Amino acid sequence: MEQILEVTGISKTFPVQGMFGRKKGGVSAVDGVSFSLPKRGTLGIVGESGCGKSTLARLIMRLIEPDTGKVRFEDADLLQMGKSELKGIRKHIQMVFQNPYSSLNPKLTILDNVAFPLWANGEAKEKARQNAYKYLDAVGLPRSYAAKFPHHLSGGQRQRVAIARALVLEPEIVIADEAVSALDKSVQAQVLNLFQDLKKEFDLSLIFISHDLHVVEYMSDEVMVMYLGRVVEQGPKEQVFGKPAHPYTQALLKSVPSMEIQSRTLEEVAALKGELPSPLNPPSGCRFRTRCMFAEERCAAAAPPPVEVGTGHTAACFLLEEHS
Amino acid sequence: MASNIQHLTEATIGKDRVKEPSRARELWQAFCKRKMALAALIVLMVILIGCLAAPWTAPYDPYEGAVKDRLLPIGTPGHLLGTDEQGRDLLSRILYGGRLSLLSGFAPVLLAVLIGGGLGIAAGYFGRLVNMVIMRSLDIVYSFPAILLAIGISASLGPGISNVIISATVVFIPPIARIAETAVKEVRKEEYIEAAISSGASHSLVIRFHIFKNIFNRLFVYSTTQIGICLMLASGLSFLGLGVAPPTPEWGFMLNNLKQVIFIDPIVTIVPGVFIFITSLAMNLVSDALSDVLDAKG
Amino acid sequence: MLSFLGKRLLLFIPTLLGVSLIVFLMLQMVPGDPVNTIVPADATEEERMLVTKELGLDKPIAMQFIYWLGQMLQGDMGHSIVKRLPVADLLLPAVWNTVVLAAASAIFSFGLGIFIGVYSAYRPKSWIASVCNALGLAGIGMPNFWVSLILIGIFSVSLGWFPSSGMYSVGRVDLPDLLNHLILPTIAASLTSLGVMTRMVRSTIAGLLQQDFVFALKAKGARSRTILRHVLKNGMPTILTVAGLQFGYLIGGSVLVETVFAWPGIGQLIYQAIGQRDFPIVQSGVLVVAVTFVVINLIVDAMHAVLDPRVRHS
Numbered sequence: 001m002e003q004i005l006e007v008t009g010i011s012k013t014f015p016v017q018g019m020f021g022r023k024k025g026g027v028s029a030v031d032g033v034s035f036s037l038p039k040r041g042t043l044g045i046v047g048e049s050g051c052g053k054s055t056l057a058r059l060i061m062r063l064i065e066p067d068t069g070k071v072r073f074e075d076a077d078l079l080q081m082g083k084s085e086l087k088g089i090r091k092h093i094q095m096v097f098q099n100p101y102s103s104l105n106p107k108l109t110i111l112d113n114v115a116f117p118l119w120a121n122g123e124a125k126e127k128a129r130q131n132a133y134k135y136l137d138a139v140g141l142p143r144s145y146a147a148k149f150p151h152h153l154s155g156g157q158r159q160r161v162a163i164a165r166a167l168v169l170e171p172e173i174v175i176a177d178e179a180v181s182a183l184d185k186s187v188q189a190q191v192l193n194l195f196q197d198l199k200k201e202f203d204l205s206l207i208f209i210s211h212d213l214h215v216v217e218y219m220s221d222e223v224m225v226m227y228l229g230r231v232v233e234q235g236p237k238e239q240v241f242g243k244p245a246h247p248y249t250q251a252l253l254k255s256v257p258s259m260e261i262q263s264r265t266l267e268e269v270a271a272l273k274g275e276l277p278s279p280l281n282p283p284s285g286c287r288f289r290t291r292c293m294f295a296e297e298r299c300a301a302a303a304p305p306p307v308e309v310g311t312g313h314t315a316a317c318f319l320l321e322e323h324s
Numbered sequence: 325m326a327s328n329i330q331h332l333t334e335a336t337i338g339k340d341r342v343k344e345p346s347r348a349r350e351l352w353q354a355f356c357k358r359k360m361a362l363a364a365l366i367v368l369m370v371i372l373i374g375c376l377a378a379p380w381t382a383p384y385d386p387y388e389g390a391v392k393d394r395l396l397p398i399g400t401p402g403h404l405l406g407t408d409e410q411g412r413d414l415l416s417r418i419l420y421g422g423r424l425s426l427l428s429g430f431a432p433v434l435l436a437v438l439i440g441g442g443l444g445i446a447a448g449y450f451g452r453l454v455n456m457v458i459m460r461s462l463d464i465v466y467s468f469p470a471i472l473l474a475i476g477i478s479a480s481l482g483p484g485i486s487n488v489i490i491s492a493t494v495v496f497i498p499p500i501a502r503i504a505e506t507a508v509k510e511v512r513k514e515e516y517i518e519a520a521i522s523s524g525a526s527h528s529l530v531i532r533f534h535i536f537k538n539i540f541n542r543l544f545v546y547s548t549t550q551i552g553i554c555l556m557l558a559s560g561l562s563f564l565g566l567g568v569a570p571p572t573p574e575w576g577f578m579l580n581n582l583k584q585v586i587f588i589d590p591i592v593t594i595v596p597g598v599f600i601f602i603t604s605l606a607m608n609l610v611s612d613a614l615s616d617v618l619d620a621k622g
Numbered sequence: 623m624l625s626f627l628g629k630r631l632l633l634f635i636p637t638l639l640g641v642s643l644i645v646f647l648m649l650q651m652v653p654g655d656p657v658n659t660i661v662p663a664d665a666t667e668e669e670r671m672l673v674t675k676e677l678g679l680d681k682p683i684a685m686q687f688i689y690w691l692g693q694m695l696q697g698d699m700g701h702s703i704v705k706r707l708p709v710a711d712l713l714l715p716a717v718w719n720t721v722v723l724a725a726a727s728a729i730f731s732f733g734l735g736i737f738i739g740v741y742s743a744y745r746p747k748s749w750i751a752s753v754c755n756a757l758g759l760a761g762i763g764m765p766n767f768w769v770s771l772i773l774i775g776i777f778s779v780s781l782g783w784f785p786s787s788g789m790y791s792v793g794r795v796d797l798p799d800l801l802n803h804l805i806l807p808t809i810a811a812s813l814t815s816l817g818v819m820t821r822m823v824r825s826t827i828a829g830l831l832q833q834d835f836v837f838a839l840k841a842k843g844a845r846s847r848t849i850l851r852h853v854l855k856n857g858m859p860t861i862l863t864v865a866g867l868q869f870g871y872l873i874g875g876s877v878l879v880e881t882v883f884a885w886p887g888i889g890q891l892i893y894q895a896i897g898q899r900d901f902p903i904v905q906s907g908v909l910v911v912a913v914t915f916v917v918i919n920l921i922v923d924a925m926h927a928v929l930d931p932r933v934r935h936s
Contacts, residue, residue, distance in 0.1 A: 058518075087524040087526075090522060095518075095519070102514045104516055105538070107538055116520065119529070120524050165519065169524075
């Protein structure tokens with residue numbers, strides 16, 4: 001299976017300013033994240049708020065500059081590119097943002113919002129607009145909406161516009177960063193289905209970021225679980241959701257209200273203790289250890305490396321080393 | 325498949341066929357609801373047109389007058405506003421003088437918006453070093469009391485209306501730049517800016533289509549509030565003799581001339597000032613209403 | 623708290639430097655050779671070189687600036703070209719006179735402004751509130767030099783109640799005479815501050831009256847005097863800050879009123895010096911006023927931080 005995108009060892013720490021610009025430490029937002037995206041596949045990235053998923057998306061696209069790492073796309077490393085080369089690559093990876101209320105320019109018409117990326121890449125205004133119509137059709141918005149402004153549309157409609165805008169440059173990869181989180185449940189389902197349809201129609205590879213496990217399960221082929229800036233588990237969806245190996249994943253899945261009628265004994269429910277530690281001062285070693293039921297001394301000493309627990313399925317926990 | 329999507333879409337959107345009035349019309353209607361502002365706008369228009377069309381509206385040549393006719397009171401037949409200390413018709417001098425006064429009220433603000441707005445946008449958009457250099461420098465200029473700065477510059481450059489305009493422009497650049505910078509910083513954080521950058525747009529495109537369109541209202545409204553102040557500043561400078569030279573008519577300068585005859589006829593002395601006041605007040609009322617109307621619409 | 627003040631103080635010094643630089647450069651822009659104002663037209667080349675050297679004009683600009691700055695810091699502001707007296711001797715009394723006028727205007731406009739503002743906030747429909755509105759608009763819209771002329775026209779010329787110029791009558795230096803001369807200029811100079819203060823006090827207090835803590839106090843049965851005390855305490859940081867800034871403007875913007883009333887303040891001094899091309903006075907005068915303005919702003923900022931804890935932590 002060809003990997004269209006390979007990310008290796010991405011890290012980013014945001015410095016915190018003290019007096020006179022002295023650094024008072026930093027927020028370790030993303031630490032040593034590696035993954036690959038299979039061509040025509042969907043990778044779901046899931047985790048709590050603050051785990052670094054959105055930052056990761058922006059690092060891949062170089063909207064924020066990473067501290068270290070490699071992003072390999074089509075035999076080139078995005079992070080090594082110069083400004084003009086980067087501009088040319090941009091159209092291959094596009095993003096759909098979370099907030100339908102701030103992701104569209106309120107002063108441009110719907111059509112112009114969608115057409116802008118084409119203008120930015122040198123296309124003439126009118127021709128770009130004609131092209132934009134095609135994508136409005138593709139996301140199911142009637143042409144009468146083209147001359148309206150974002151404030152005339154509902155949240156779900158605006159996300160459709162955002163999707164159309166992301167597609168207009170004909171990218172190979174689309175990153176959806178919490179793209180449905182701000183929508184009502186009923187509208188969510190429609191937009192998710194729209195993603196599925198568009199993925200087939202335009203031959204896309206998707207990275208789907210969400211804190212909602214159901215959404216990730218529905219959309220993804222592969223899943224990656226993040227906690228406090230690090231990857232704790234990744235692998236094919238069926239394995240990660242069916243046989244979660246990492247304590248964090250297990251706790252996450254058990255805390256999700258389920259419609260399944262299954263008898264669960266109290267002991268099986270692994271509660272997530274405590275609160276998310278501050279990213280300014282993440283726990284040493286394994287970052288999950290402060291909330292982990294199984295934490296041992298060695299968990300504080302060093303960060304656990306990923307261990308293979310199934311085909312293409314890895315999890316980063318010292319406990320798993322004994323079983324492999 | 326596309327038809328499925330279409331079907332779903334129409335079900336959720338519904339069918340609204342209401343024709344929306346154009347935005348300009350909405351704003352105009354909101355503005356007209358404010359009676360005082362509307363009256364102020366009319367007064368402003370009358371003054372503007374009257375002065376701009378001075379060659380046709382003025383009854384006399386503003387430079388001609390006989391000393392024997394000096395200081396005729398207001399309402400004298402043939403001289404609606406009386407005559408000045410050299411016998412020239414005051415109404416004509418007000419109309420002709422208004423052109424220069426109004427110019428020195430509007431032009432500096434316009435120039436300050438172009439220069440200060442540009443600086444503020446650059447500072448807000450590029451941030452960090454660029455921001456620090458631009459804003460700290462402007463802060464230093466801003467540390468001067470306005471009239472003092474204007475007098476200082478005017479004194480250095482010499483008299484003349486263009487120097488008055490230059491001094492006033494310098495006075496207004498820092499506050500306008502500050503407003504622009506603050507507005508740009510807010511807009512910069514929005515996701516559609518990230519989207520624009522991620523589509524490979526150049527800085528100038530992002531600024532033109534995304535930044536500028538979203539700060540324009542705030543910038544426009546703020547600058548209109550400064551026009552009244554600028555008019556007073558500029559006429560103050562002329563009053564001090566730093567503007568036009570005799571016998572050119574200009575409201576501030578006329579007050580200076582008439583000041584000397586205040587002991588003879590106090591009433592006619594105040595006429596040019598009335599016009600400065602009314603124009604400035606009308607401009608303030610209009611800009612206040614504009615700021616209400618545009619803020620409400622966002 | 624200290625770190626906040628420390629930060630502000632640190633900006634203070636470059637600001638003052640920048641201000642001095644601008645003042646210095648302003649006078650470099652003056653067309654013509656300053657030597658010509660001292661030396662007669664038929665002077666020889668030697669004489670001109672002598673004066674040039676004496677004024678230090680043969681050195682590069684940066685050197686001139688540093689030299690000038692050094693002189694200023696030591697209090698040596700040079701000599702007036704026209705009056706042949708040390709500039710410092712002329713400046714200090716002028717500054718004092720301006721402060722007198724500014725203080726009087728401050729007392730008048732702040733006192734009246736706060737009173738009218740608070741009253742209008744409590745009784746928004748009363749006639750005083752309408753006066754407040756009108757004052758706000760008029761104060762900001764009326765050119766003070768024009769108001770000065772009107773006041774002179776009505777109260778000096780027509781009614782003869784008050785003198786039309788100067789700070790004292792000839793030969794007298796007593797307080798009643800001073801007050802007599804103070805009244806008209808104070809009213810003229812206060813107008814803008816009055817407008818700003820009434821408007822701002824009214825909106826601040828009105829905003830505070832809407833807040834929950836006022837309802838809580840009323841529910842507790844507190845007397846209206848107590849409520850007023852609490853409201854004023856809350857509003858003080860904002861009101862005092864604006865008042866402080868206005869005081870700065872009163873000092874820095876006094877030129878026009880002083881000129882009309884021939885009030886012997888710093889504004890009048892600078893203006894006359896411009897007319898006489900007496901550059902040492904202009905330069906030092908502008909510098910003194912600008913520095914005073916910056917210092918007042920710094921004090922106002924510090925005061926604001928002391929009074930309003932929220933500012934320190936922003």
